[in-house]
Each structure stands twice: as C-alpha cells, then as structure tokens.
Amino acid sequence: MVAAAQENATSTAVRAKARRQRDEELLVWPDLVFVEFIAAMVFLLSLTALSIAINAPLLDRANPGVTPNPSKAPWYFLNLQELLLHMDPALAGVVVPTIALIALGAIPYFDNTHDGQGEWLSTPRAGRLTFLGAAVGSIGTILLILYDASKHVVIFEGLTGSKWPVGLNFLRTSRALQNDLPWPEWSKKIPLGDFIPSTQLGLPKIVLDLNIAEFLVAQIIPVSTMVGLPILMSIVLWKTGVAKTRRDHMIAQFSGFIAVFIVLTIVGTAFRGQGMELLPPWLVKPPIS
C-alpha cells in the first residue's frame, strides 16, 4: 500500500519533470532553422565580399631551382615549423604532433565526469583556470623562444653595459650547450649500432652513432620541457588548491595547449624573417629568392 503510493508519487514527479523540460523546449522550425539560415547567409555574403576585395595569392611559376628565403609551410603548420627550430626535426615534425593529436583525442577518457557539462565554463574555478593555463602556456612559450634567440643576452648587455661573460657562453641558446661546453671526444660518437647484433641475423649492419651533447640538446631538453612544464603546472595548481577536480586540470592543460599552439603559429607566421631569424613583424620582409 505504502509502496504503491510511493511509486505513484514518483511517477507524478517524473511526469512533472518531463513536463517542465518540455516547457523549456522550442521548435526547431522556426527557432533553429532560421538562425542557421541567417548564419549561413551572413557567412556567404561576407566571404563573397572578402573574395571581391582580396585576391588569393599567386606567385611565380614553381621553380625547384629557386628556393625562397624563408620557405614556409601553410600557416596552420607553422607552429610545427617553429618547433623545428628548437629541437630534432623528427621530434618536432612527427612525434610531437602525433602525440598531441592522440592526447587531444584521449581527453574524454581522462575527464569522464559530468562536471561542467553543457554550459560554458560552468564549474566553480573554470574561468580562473582557463586564464591561468593560457597565461602559463603563452608566457612560457614566449620566454623559451626568446631564450633560444639569445634575447636574454641582449637584455643583459643592454642593462649592464658589459659583454655577456665568456664563461657563460653555453647559456646563450639551448644549442650552445652542445657547442660551447668542452664535451669529451668519446661522447661525440658512441657507435650504438655495434651493440645491435643485426649482422648475426643476416641483416645489414645498423649505423647508430650517438652524440651525447646533440642528444641532450635536440631530444632530452625539449622532451622534458614539453612534458615537464605541463606536469609542473598541474602539480602547482593542485598543491595551491586552484585545481581540484579532473575537469579543473583538463581546463588548465587544454587552455595551455591552445595558448602554446596560437603563440607558436603567430611567431612562426609573423615573427620569422630570412633564415627564420626572430624579428618583430614590421622588420619581416617578404621572402627573397
């Protein structure tokens, strides 16, 4: 008897909830279909206006013999081309984008709670974490790029009026770690290929020479920077109590990633002149052949 009454009450509540939800709904025709139509028309008209105003670029006929300086990829790959200047080409051009895409695809499998679902930045700390993540990502990237272009040397020399100490030359860029430190001769060529018994399997001998300094500069430092700094950010946010849930960490990481992506794209597009030298945009000249 009581159970029946309870069930009845529940179903009434469920029905009432369903009714309330129905009241919150609008008809797709006209409320959505017309919005879509207007959005499509606005875009069609503004793109047509843009196309009348600005012509698509067309340079001279392709000539494999004449390499423009600088040669740049399409803008959405300039972030990778920018990375290429700071690390091993295989790492920048293939490994990083592959892992970034896999990590991007894996987001829902790490952050599978329902926190913040269906509304813009609706979890308590979302806005602050978006800002912090984006700030850390963009400022960190800019500082690293400036370091690799020896801008800290320029600032030091400008402030103190004296030359950068010769003893600290290895801190001019990350590449200077390899060139300006007295690496012992044996560390420059360690024939790792000798340790792989490929000849015993009837396969050609594998040549794999390891240069420790080169490996440090082109692989270890970039990888630990790209993996370590995001982890460090999450640890700091966690210890300071700014990020508490998985969604919090995901917002900070994703915002950081987007900021890094945008900064690298802008630097690669507008701040790289001839020889991919770091320049302010007003000094970047069109490519010369």
Next chain:
Amino acid sequence: MASTERPEGRGMGDRIYDAIFHSYFWQSIFRSGYPNTPRNQMLAVATNVFLHLHPTRIHRTHVKITHTYCLGGLSFFLFLGLTITGVLLMFYYVPSVERAYEDIMRLETDVRFGILMRNLHRWMAHGMVIMVLMHMMRVFYTGAYKPPREFNWVVGVVLLVLTLLLSFTGYLLPWDQLAFWAITVGTNMVGSAPLLGEPNRFALIGGFEVGPNALIRFYTLHVIALPLLASVFMAVHFWRIRRDGGLARPL
C-alpha cells in the same frame, strides 16, 4: 431597388497565388503549405530529407547564439561551399606540371567569375580550418565531450586532421612558388620521422622530390579521397549527435 449583397470575385493576386502555390505541379513537390502550426512545423523538420538531421524540438539554451556560435554548422556549411566552388574550379584545372599554373592564370583572366571562384575557395578553406579549431574549443569549454559523447570527440579530432589534410593537399595545386615550397617544407617534416618517415614521404609525393607525381597524388587526394572520407566521418559525427540526445545539457 434594394441591392442584393453579392460576394466579391477573387482578385488577380489571389488567382496568381493559387495558380502557383495550389497548382498540381507545386503540390507534387511541396505536399503541404507553409507550416504554421506547431504540429506541421515539427512534421516539416521530421519529414524533410535535408532538415531531418535536426530533432523536432530543442532546448531553449541551445538556440541561443552564444551557446554554440553555430561553429560546427558553419564548418559544415564551408565544406559544402568548398565542394561547390571546388567542382567549378575542376572544370578549368588540369593537374599536370605543364598546365596547372597556366590554368590558374587563365582562370583569373579568361574565365568569367573565375577569380571570384578561386578567391572564395581559398578564403573558405582558411575559414574552415579556423571554424573547426574554434568548434573544438567550444565543445571543450562547454564540456560537451563528456559521456556518452566521448567517441564523437574522437571522430571530431579525426575530422580536424582531415580538414588540415584537405587544406594542405589543396595548397600545392596552383603550382606557384608559394605552393611548391610550402609543400616541400611540409613533406620534409614527414620525411624526418624515425624509420617510417622517408618511405611515407616517398609514398605521399611519389618520388624523392615534389614533382608531377606529387601533383597528381595531391589532386586525387584533394578532390575525391579526402572529401569522401571526411563525408563518412561527418555522417557519423552528425548521426551520433542525434543518437546521444542532441547537444550536451547540464546534469
């Protein structure tokens, strides 16, 4: 003599209206008139082949422009626009090293609206990359990838990659210095991968350097292979949105 009230004859406007919209032919295309009752409006959406991608009702917050900024829909719209302008460009373009550049020049000078078609195609392509990236950000910040929508996010990431590949393969086709060197730089990045890099690069451009083989490969990928693949993933993407109950709602 008392005048009898007589019904007025139907005016010219009414008769033209009837002749068009109540004609046998018109009604064979559009079986009912403008849907002006809620029931007919829902039927209009549910029974129309183009509109039935939508549900018939939608939560009022999802109609607000600031919830989605129409970014996903606009990405699809740009894909359609690129298909139409792309087909028109295909009429004039031959993907051979001898003709490609001259065909683009001719398109700009000899073909009526040729330059407009090419400009539209170019700016829509850049627009689509931007829209897709912004759509991804919208989905992230509205937490719309959460269960049960995890896999649709993955499909979205695949579509992002396909969009970039579509744009990249199209970049080579004008066969000017910009195209040639951008693709050389881009494919050199592929070539730098450990072990499989060089074979992949060779397969992609059909040789050791960008040449006639690369042009025909990029053209084929650009006009048929990648659009077909993208269409399949888009179909899955849209279908799953409906299967998962439309746009995400707070629990």
